Amino acid sequence: MFVDEAVITVSGGKGGNGKVAFFPNRRGPSGGDGGRGGNVYLKGDANLTDLYTFVRKKVFKAQDGVDGGIFKMTGAVGNDLILSVPIGTLATNKKSSIAFEVTDTETQIIVAKGGKGGRGNIAFATSTSQTPRHAEPGEQGETYELHLILKLIADIGLIGLPNVGKSSLLNELTNAAVKTAPYPFTTLEPFLGVHEKLVIADIPGLIEGASQGKGLGVKFLKHIEKVGLLLHCISSESDDIESDYETVMTEMKKFNPELLKKQQIILLTKSDLIDEKTQIQRLNKLKKTKLKVYPISIYNPSQFQVLKKMIADLFLHT
Ligand SMILES: Nc1nc2c(ncn2[C@@H]2O[C@H](COP(=O)(O)OP(=O)(O)OP(=O)(O)O)[C@@H](O)[C@H]2O)c(=O)[nH]1
Numbered sequence: 001m002f003v004d005e006a007v008i009t010v011s012g013g014k015g016g017n018g019k020v021a022f023f024p025n026r027r028g029p030s031g032g033d034g035g036r037g038g039n040v041y042l043k044g045d046a047n048l049t050d051l052y053t054f055v056r057k058k059v060f061k062a063q064d065g066v067d068g069g070i071f072k073m074t075g076a077v078g079n080d081l082i083l084s085v086p087i088g089t090l091a092t093n094k095k096s097s098i099a100f101e102v103t104d105t106e107t108q109i110i111v112a113k114g115g116k117g118g119r120g121n122i123a124f125a126t127s128t129s130q131t132p133r134h135a136e137p138g139e140q141g142e143t144y145e146l147h148l149i150l151k152l153i154a155d156i157g158l159i160g161l162p163n164v165g166k167s168s169l170l171n172e173l174t175n176a177a178v179k180t181a182p183y184p185f186t187t188l189e190p191f192l193g194v195h196e197k198l199v200i201a202d203i204p205g206l207i208e209g210a211s212q213g214k215g216l217g218v219k220f221l222k223h224i225e226k227v228g229l230l231l232h233c234i235s236s237e238s239d240d241i242e243s244d245y246e247t248v249m250t251e252m253k254k255f256n257p258e259l260l261k262k263q264q265i266i267l268l269t270k271s272d273l274i275d276e277k278t279q280i281q282r283l284n285k286l287k288k289t290k291l292k293v294y295p296i297s298i299y300n301p302s303q304f305q306v307l308k309k310m311i312a313d314l315f316l317h318t
C-alpha cells in the first residue's frame with residue numbers, strides 16, 4: 001500500500017515543575033527550576049518512500065522535562081523526538097496553516113516546542129520575602145495537528161487516460177516492472193523508475209471528472225506537480241485523440257492550472273497498431289496543440305531511441 005497522506009498529532013514535552021525547597025537551618029530557598037520539555041522535529045530519511053509508518057501510530061509526544069530538585073538542582077531537559085519522513089513531505093500545521101517542506105536529510109524542522117520548565121522558589125526570593133513558598137509549574141508543550149502530504153520527487157511524469165500504455169513505457173524506459181494489462185485502471189498507485197539518473201513517475205490514468213474525484217488519477221496528480229517534463233500519452237487506437245488530449249488537459253487544469261505551464265511532449269502510443277497513413281493523420285491532428293509529438297511503440301526500438309535522445313537533450317546534456 002502506497003500511503004501519501006496522513007494526519008498526525010505532535011506534542012512537545014511538558015516542562016518540569018519548579019521546586020519549593022529550603023536549605024536547612026533557614027538559610028533560604030533551594031528549589032531548582034524544572035527542565036524544558038523535549039521538542040518534536042521532522043527530518044528527511046532517504047530510505048523512506050511513503051508515509052506508511054503513520055497509518056498505525058498517529059500521536060507523537062516528546063519527553064517531559066524533569067521537575068526541579070532541592071539544592072538548586074535544575075531538572076533535566078526532556079528528550080527531543082525526531083520523526084523520520086520521506087524526502088518530499090509537506091507538513092502543514094492545521095492550526096496556523098504554516099507549511100514546511102522536507103527537502104533533505106540534514107535539516108531538522110521543529111513542529112512542536114516543548115514547554116518551558118517552571119522556576120523553582122529560589123527565583124521568587126526578594127529582600128522582603130526571603131522564604132518564598134511557591135514555585136512555577138512547568139508549561140505544557142505545544143500540541144498541533146499536522147497534515148502530511150508526500151509529493152514524489154520525479155523529473156518526468158507520465159500522464160494520460162487509462163490503458164494508453166503509460167506503465168508499459170515506464171517499464172521499457174526504466175528498470176521498473178509495473179503490471180500492465182489490456183484494460184483500464186491497471187495501475188492503482190504511483191510508481192517510480194530510474195532512467196539515466198532521471199526519476200520517471202507513472203501515475204494512474206485520468207478520466208473525465210477526475211478533478212471531482214472520479215477514478216483514481218487526480219488523487220495522484222500532486223506527484224507530478226514538481227516534474228520538469230510531462231510525457232502525455234495518447235493511444236493510437238483512439239478514434240478521437242483530440243478529445244483524449246483535451247480531457248486530460250482539462251482535468252489537470254482543474255486540479256492545478258500551473259500544471260499546464262509545464263513542458264509537455266505528446267507521445268502517440270501503440271503506434272504499431274495503426275497503419276502509416278492513419279498515423280500521419282493522427283500526428284498532424286496532435287500537432288495543432290503546438291507541442292512536440294512523437295509516435296512510440298514498445299515494439300519499435302528506433303522510436304525509443306528518438307524518445308531517449310529527446311530526454312537526454314532536455315535533461316542530461318545541459
Ligand atoms: N500493441 C501495443 N500494445 C501496447 C503498447 N504499449 C502498451 N500496450 C498494451 O496496452 C495495454 C495497456 O498498457 P498499460 O501500460 O497497462 O497502460 P496504462 O496506461 O499504464 O494503463 P492504466 O494503468 O490502466 O492507466 C497493455 O495490454 C499493454 O501490453 C504498444 O506500444 N503496442
Ligand SMILES: [Mg+2]
Pocket residue numbers: 166167168179180186187204
Ligand atoms: Mg498503468
